[in-house]
Amino acid sequence: MDMQGNRQLGVTQQQAWEALNNPDVLKACIPGCDKIESVSPEQFTIGMAIKIGPVSAKFSGKITLSEMNPPASYTLNFEGQGGVAGFGKGVAHVQLVPNGAGCELNYQVNAQVGGKIAQLGQRLIDGAAKSLSEEFFKKFDIQTQHILSASNAAADQASGIESQTAQTEPSQSESSLYSVKNIAIAAVVLVALYFALR
Numbered sequence: 522m523d524m525q526g527n528r529q530l531g532v533t534q535q536q537a538w539e540a541l542n543n544p545d546v547l548k549a550c551i552p553g554c555d556k557i558e559s560v561s562p563e564q565f566t567i568g569m570a571i572k573i574g575p576v577s578a579k580f581s582g583k584i585t586l587s588e589m590n591p592p593a594s595y596t597l598n599f600e601g602q603g604g605v606a607g608f609g610k611g612v613a614h615v616q617l618v619p620n621g622a623g624c625e626l627n628y629q630v631n632a633q634v635g636g637k638i639a640q641l642g643q644r645l646i647d648g649a650a651k652s653l654s655e656e657f658f659k660k661f662d663i664q665t666q667h668i669l670s671a672s673n674a675a676a677d678q679a680s681g682i683e684s685q686t687a688q689t690e691p692s693q694s695e696s697s698l699y700s701v702k703n704i705a706i707a708a709v710v711l712v713a714l715y716f717a718l719r
Contacts, residue, residue, distance in 0.1 A: 522611075522643070524650060525629040528658050532665040534617045534624040536672065538592030540665050541615065550660040552653050563587065567601070573649040574641050578606030593617055607636020 530537050540546045544565060548557040556568035565584045570577070582601025589595045593616065600610035611632030618625045634646060 522632045522634070522646060522650060523630065524632075524647075524654065525627075526654070527625055527627045528662075529620075529622060529625055530662065530665055531623045532669050534619040535592045536668055537617050537624050537626060537665060540661070540668055541617075542586075546661075546664045546668075549664055550657050552656045552660075563589070567599075569601075571603070571649075571653075573638055574645050576606050576637050576641060578603035578638070580606075580609065582609075603636070603638070605637060607634055607638040609634045609638070 532540070542562075544557045544559050547565070548554050551557070551567070551569060553570040553572075554567065555570065556566070558566050560566055560583075563586045566581070567584055568579070568581045570579045572578075580601035580603040582599060585598045587596045587598065595615055597613040597615060598611075599613070600608070602608050609632060611630060613628055613630040616627045618627065632650070638646065
């Protein structure tokens with residue numbers, strides 16, 4: 522089974538890259554996913570439940586990232602076992618291209634399935650794969666928008682703190698200047714008193 526497509530994302534290339542490498546984001550986006558854990562920066566274990574036509578199965582497997590070129594592209598190898606329902610394995614090439622609206626995610630997937638799932642027929646499998654892909658990207662869009670909102674809120678907060686610091690700094694320096702002036706006056710008065718009393 523071969524599948525390719527692209528998706529416009531409203532986040533920067535870097536933000537999209539970080540989201541694609543975040544197990545929590547992936548778990549929230551992959552349909553039926555109940556577990557995704559990072560084994561290393563390049564490998565994740567995954568558990569998910571899938572229903573294709575009359576066949577339902579719980580798959581467990583692993584995802585390995587290779588040919589990493591952050592934040593532009595990587596190759597994702599995946600394999601999963603679903604017991605008597607069958608297996609799935611394949612490779613996906615993912616590329617993030619920055620543009621004026623954020624970035625575009627391009628992907629090419631080549632996958633093989635075996636067991637009962639393979640007996641369902643190519644049309645049903647292709648339809649299910651497209652549906653799962655569409656659901657993933659809808660959820661990924663939502664997740665990346667949350668990331669963008671959080672990033673903007675953090676930037677606004679940092680900007681507010683800088684502006685507040687900039688406003689308070691002059692008063693602090695004025696206050697220290699005032700203290701220095703008072704000390705100098707007190708010193709002059711003490712010196713004058715010393716000479717007057719001699």
